[in-house]
Amino acid sequence: MERKIKLIWDFRGPAASKTAQHHEIHLKEYITSEKLALDITGCQDLNDLHSLAYMIVTNSEMKTVRDALKPHRGQLYEG
Incomplete structure (x- = not known):
C-alpha cells in the first residue's frame, strides 16, 4: 500500500x-x-481568521x- 500525503494550503484573514x-x-x-489516483479534498476552519484547504495524493504523485x-505544507495522511 502506497503512502498518502496531505498537501495543505493555509489562508488567513476575515475571508x-x-x-x-x-x-x-x-x-x-x-x-x-x-x-x-485519489480524489480526496477538503476544507477546515481552524478559527475565525485561519482556514485551510487540502488534497490527498499518493507518494508517487x-x-x-x-x-x-x-x-504551504504537507504531512503524512493516516486515513
Whole structure:
C-alpha cells in the first residue's frame, strides 16, 4: 500500500473560510484534469481568521503535484 500525503494550503484573514472553499474547487478541477489516483479534498476552519484547504495524493504523485501547485505544507495522511 502506497503512502498518502496531505498537501495543505493555509489562508488567513476575515475571508479565509471562503477562500479555502474556493481553493478546494480548483483542487478538484486539477485532480480531474490530471487524472490523479485519489480524489480526496477538503476544507477546515481552524478559527475565525485561519482556514485551510487540502488534497490527498499518493507518494508517487506528490512531487509533481507539489511542484505544480505549491502547497504551504504537507504531512503524512493516516486515513
